[in-house]
Amino acid sequence: MTIASESGAAKPDAIRIAGITKAFGDATPALDGITANIRAGEITGLVGPDGAGKTTLIRLMTGLMLPDAGTIEVLGYDTRTDAARIHSAIGYMPQRFGLYEDLSVQENLDLYADLRGLPKSERPAVFDELLTFTDLKRFTTRLSGKLSGGMKQKLGLACALLRKPRVLLLDEPGVGVDPISRRDLWKMVEALTQEGIGVLWSTAYLDEAEACDRVLLLNQGKLLFVGPPSELTSRVEGRTFKLSGVAGRRRAVLARALEDDSVVDGVIQGEAIRLVVENAGDPLTQVLEQAGPDAHIAPTPPRFEDAFVDMLGGGPGGRSKLAEETRARPADSDRPVIVAKGLTKQFGDFTAASNITFDVPRGEIFGLLGPNGAGKSTTFKMLCGLLKPTAGEGRVAGFDLRRDGAEARNRLGYMAQKFSLYGDLSVAQNLDFFAGVYGLSGARKRERVALMTEIFDFGPHTALNSKDLPLGLKQRLALACAVLHEPEALFLDEPTSGVDPITRREFWTHINGLVEKGVTVLVTTHFMDEAEYCDRITLINRGQAIALGTPDELKARVATPEMPDPTMEDAFIALVQGSAERAAA
Amino acid sequence: MTDTAHGAAEAAHSGTVRRLASLVRKESLQILRDPSSILIAFVLPAVLLFLFGYGVSLDIQRTRVGLAVEVQTPLTQDLAASFQASRYFDVSTGRDRRAFEEDLVLGRIRGIIVIPATFTSDFAAHTKPTVQVIVDGSEPNTANFVQNYTQGVVANWAALRSAETMAQQPAIIPEPRYWFNAELESRNFLVPGSIAIVMALVGTLLTSLVVAREWERGTMEAIMATPVTAAELVAGKILPYFVLGLVSMTLCVAVAVFLFGVPFRGSLLALYALSASFLVPALGQGLLISAATKNQFLASQVALLSAFMPAFLLSGFLFEINSMPTVIQWITIIVPARYLIPSLQTVFLAGDIWPMFLEAIAVMLAMGAIMFLLAARSTRKRIA
Numbered sequence: 031m032t033i034a035s036e037s038g039a040a041k042p043d044a045i046r047i048a049g050i051t052k053a054f055g056d057a058t059p060a061l062d063g064i065t066a067n068i069r070a071g072e073i074t075g076l077v078g079p080d081g082a083g084k085t086t087l088i089r090l091m092t093g094l095m096l097p098d099a100g101t102i103e104v105l106g107y108d109t110r111t112d113a114a115r116i117h118s119a120i121g122y123m124p125q126r127f128g129l130y131e132d133l134s135v136q137e138n139l140d141l142y143a144d145l146r147g148l149p150k151s152e153r154p155a156v157f158d159e160l161l162t163f164t165d166l167k168r169f170t171t172r173l174s175g176k177l178s179g180g181m182k183q184k185l186g187l188a189c190a191l192l193r194k195p196r197v198l199l200l201d202e203p204g205v206g207v208d209p210i211s212r213r214d215l216w217k218m219v220e221a222l223t224q225e226g227i228g229v230l231w232s233t234a235y236l237d238e239a240e241a242c243d244r245v246l247l248l249n250q251g252k253l254l255f256v257g258p259p260s261e262l263t264s265r266v267e268g269r270t271f272k273l274s275g276v277a278g279r280r281r282a283v284l285a286r287a288l289e290d291d292s293v294v295d296g297v298i299q300g301e302a303i304r305l306v307v308e309n310a311g312d313p314l315t316q317v318l319e320q321a322g323p324d325a326h327i328a329p330t331p332p333r334f335e336d337a338f339v340d341m342l343g344g345g346p347g348g349r350s351k352l353a354e355e356t357r358a359r360p361a362d363s364d365r366p367v368i369v370a371k372g373l374t375k376q377f378g379d380f381t382a383a384s385n386i387t388f389d390v391p392r393g394e395i396f397g398l399l400g401p402n403g404a405g406k407s408t409t410f411k412m413l414c415g416l417l418k419p420t421a422g423e424g425r426v427a428g429f430d431l432r433r434d435g436a437e438a439r440n441r442l443g444y445m446a447q448k449f450s451l452y453g454d455l456s457v458a459q460n461l462d463f464f465a466g467v468y469g470l471s472g473a474r475k476r477e478r479v480a481l482m483t484e485i486f487d488f489g490p491h492t493a494l495n496s497k498d499l500p501l502g503l504k505q506r507l508a509l510a511c512a513v514l515h516e517p518e519a520l521f522l523d524e525p526t527s528g529v530d531p532i533t534r535r536e537f538w539t540h541i542n543g544l545v546e547k548g549v550t551v552l553v554t555t556h557f558m559d560e561a562e563y564c565d566r567i568t569l570i571n572r573g574q575a576i577a578l579g580t581p582d583e584l585k586a587r588v589a590t591p592e593m594p595d596p597t598m599e600d601a602f603i604a605l606v607q608g609s610a611e612r613a614a615a
Numbered sequence: 616m617t618d619t620a621h622g623a624a625e626a627a628h629s630g631t632v633r634r635l636a637s638l639v640r641k642e643s644l645q646i647l648r649d650p651s652s653i654l655i656a657f658v659l660p661a662v663l664l665f666l667f668g669y670g671v672s673l674d675i676q677r678t679r680v681g682l683a684v685e686v687q688t689p690l691t692q693d694l695a696a697s698f699q700a701s702r703y704f705d706v707s708t709g710r711d712r713r714a715f716e717e718d719l720v721l722g723r724i725r726g727i728i729v730i731p732a733t734f735t736s737d738f739a740a741h742t743k744p745t746v747q748v749i750v751d752g753s754e755p756n757t758a759n760f761v762q763n764y765t766q767g768v769v770a771n772w773a774a775l776r777s778a779e780t781m782a783q784q785p786a787i788i789p790e791p792r793y794w795f796n797a798e799l800e801s802r803n804f805l806v807p808g809s810i811a812i813v814m815a816l817v818g819t820l821l822t823s824l825v826v827a828r829e830w831e832r833g834t835m836e837a838i839m840a841t842p843v844t845a846a847e848l849v850a851g852k853i854l855p856y857f858v859l860g861l862v863s864m865t866l867c868v869a870v871a872v873f874l875f876g877v878p879f880r881g882s883l884l885a886l887y888a889l890s891a892s893f894l895v896p897a898l899g900q901g902l903l904i905s906a907a908t909k910n911q912f913l914a915s916q917v918a919l920l921s922a923f924m925p926a927f928l929l930s931g932f933l934f935e936i937n938s939m940p941t942v943i944q945w946i947t948i949i950v951p952a953r954y955l956i957p958s959l960q961t962v963f964l965a966g967d968i969w970p971m972f973l974e975a976i977a978v979m980l981a982m983g984a985i986m987f988l989l990a991a992r993s994t995r996k997r998i999a
Contacts, residue, residue, distance in 0.1 A: 124833045
């Protein structure tokens with residue numbers, strides 16, 4: 031290879047971005063004055079929440095879109111003048127992978143081999159190598175639309191790699207893909223960098239950023255940071271702590287801790303609380319005092335997300351006005367609020383969910399976790415009355431979903447993935463509509479809508495159409511619509527995937543507050559940070575519940591001498607793979 | 616230097632051929648596997664043809680009418696018998712028109728024909744005898760038919776009668792002869808016309824849908840980032856749908872000729888030359904729509920409104936262009952189907968009239984050229 035890489039000095043630039051600005055319409059620019067380099071032989075993470083401008087920046091690099099100002103050079107070619115040369119030299123996997131769903135795996139490969147001009151003589155060897163690499167050899171005749179999300183993504187990658195690109199651009203390859211497939215893909219891409227390929231990996235998952243060689247951190251069209259992730263995390267070095275011994279009270283403790291002036295950020299991690307403080311060496315006496323006699327605090331290594339939040343000026347406070355305005359529901363009895371008893375759903379001869387059983391007592395957050403297509407959405411939908419179970423029963427607030435479906439639904443609030451608001455209705459109209467749907471009328475309706483408008487600060491935005499709102503406001507509006515009728519149970523379907531960490535914290539502050547008031551929450555997610563907020567989790571794989579327990583119990587279950595302190599993601603992967611091995615055995 | 620340049624050009628050329636072949640193969644596989652393209656290219660045309668072949672007929676046969684004969688005389692009975700014998704009417708007879716009024720109001724009959732009490736005496740006196748026709752004005756078409764056919768029946772009867780009695784010189788009786796469609800079967804001109812509609816569907820609707828789908832599914836973005844050129848992309852879309860349009864048309868012609876017995880008096884060459892020329896603007900329009908909308912729902916709406924409906928309403932297929940308001944007549948000038956339909960009807964019913972065909976072909980190709988020019992301008996390798 032080149033001398034530069036041998037000597038360990040900076041690798042050559044694959045892409046140079048200089049002063050890029052791009053705006054759509056009159057809105058604030060999607061990208062504003064971006065200057066950065068992407069190096070060959072490295073994985074560069076393009077990190078930022080949804081709407082930060084990641085896809086736009088990648089499209090600008092492909093030359094499929096032109097900047098309003100500034101220049102981009104890919105391998106020395108200007109995207110304005112030499113797009114054709116760039117297209118011959120790069121591999122690009124857009125979101126949704128760019129596959130033809132009605133073509134088979136092999137036909138997709140053939141098509142892209144022809145389009146990329148891979149000589150016929152080289153094909154057998156290249157196909158063989160890529161199919162082995164992606165473990166798709168058994169599926170060459172399968173239509174790509176019938177592949178799982180993870181397999182589609184690998185095929186998409188294979189198509190982008192057909193003619194050894196020198197630069198590989200991957201637009202959110204981790205979206206809609208479970209942690210196992212994500213980890214597989216990461217390993218493949220890492221192997222590519224060994225051959226000197228420059229890889230750009232865009233992601234909204236901040237934990238993925240940590241593994242990158244270098245990171246471009248985008249937020250609202252602005253570049254916040256360029257460099258190795260460790261350089262960013264070093265800004266919170268010595269300021270991150272884990273507060274444990276607060277089991278059972280962690281939500282209340284966190285809420286109070288976030289109100290403390292010395293605390294910049296805090297999140298729940300299983301039984302413990304993770305805190306970022308303003309100044310290293312802060313004794314946190316007040317926080318500890320409030321946390322109770324068993325509480326103890328220990329330093330913990332900083333994470334990329336800690337630094338990101340710190341950089342944005344810290345997370346929101348711990349008070350939830352929404353929770354304060356919600357009347358408390360006393361723990362009246364031991365009767366669970368959500369009950370799943372032997373829930374089974376069959377579609378034809380395919381069993382999407384088989385004999386799922388669990389109880390959720392009042393004031394608990396219960397998580398449904400699992401790979402894509404494992405059956406967690408099916409279970410979720412059966413419990414909120416959207417799907418009729420083939421067998422078994424589901425109850426919400428004591429009402430059988432089969433017999434008293436309407437009664438049960440009146441007592442639950444539902445927040446769908448991607449918020450399912452009416453984009454062409456204004457904020458006020460959405461609130462009004464959902465209030466009507468949930469049976470509120472007259473004075474109570476006006477009162478609740480006014481309260482939500484005040485709590486979530488919709489005042490200046492009430493006349494805006496909800497589709498034009500920034501993501502954070504959409505998130506708030508969706509929550510407001512789901513809690514208008516003061517439901518006993520809240521159903522959340524991947525509530526914070528893709529939103530920025532500040533918005534996510536704000537959301538969970540509200541949820542934690544509501545739970546403290548006795549609201550019961552069921553959440554599906556494959557976002558590990560969300561899983562940490564749960565009191566208990568059931569892990570679903572291939573329609574079966576394979577594990578049930580608190581996040582810490584699940585983590586402890588997979589701890590090994592080599593991995594004494596597994597993360598939630600480690601636990602997820604180990605448990606799913608373990609169950610797959612048992613099934614195979 | 617020139618050698619390498621030549622080599623590069625050759626490589627680029629072979630690259631084009633290979634990429635184009637690959638795109639065409641991909642598109643063909645997709646057509647064969649996608650139920651919706653089969654639906655639009657084969658099932659929908661079949662349904663349309665059957666509708667026009669069997670369902671829609673612009674001829675009136677056996678229209679139900681009430682016949683009120685107020686006074687029974689041999690003369691009025693003879694006239695009534697003429698009505699009963701007519702293939703155009705299904706007659707129920709009575710003495711009083713009031714007996715039929717309710718039926719007419721309820722739509723059970725389409726008209727009341729009254730042979731008045733004075734008819735026989737008027738006829739004998741050679742003062743003009745009259746027959747009254749009462750029709751439902753809310754259905755002007757049917758009302759017209761009833762009126763005209765009644766006149767026809769009465770005129771025939773009068774002519775026959777005067778011929779039989781030899782009382783006078785027979786009146787001059789026009790003997791119309793309809794060329795090319797001797798039985799005036801509306802099916803014979805509707806079916807060729809509907810073939811044009813079918814090609815508008817395949818050419819414009821299907822093409823705009825499949826291109827928009829590539830945008831929606833993100834595949835367009837992925838292939839644009841390969842060395843493929845914009846021209847190759849366009850050609851790779853056009854060629855398969857051009858062939859599909861011709862296949863679909865062939866199927867329709869076979870159904871028309873062998874199932875419906877529509878005569879085919881022209882040549883296959885003329886048929887294919889006309890159809891191929893029509894597909895050029897149709898496909899160009901489809902491309903233009905999809906490039907502008909990039910969204911399947913919008914594309915289908917625009918295609919239906921801008922291609923299907925005009926081919927239906929403004930092409931002379933159902934309504935005579937000459938009887939349209941002048942402004943609408945001007946609009947029909949830019950409807951490609953307007954040039955195809957008369958020529959197709961001619962190929963079927965009259966035979967090859969090349970001067971007419973060549974003019975139509977020239978106009979359609981010119982329209983196609985304009986569409987493609989516009990489409991090419993909007994199809995660049997750019998996302999926005």
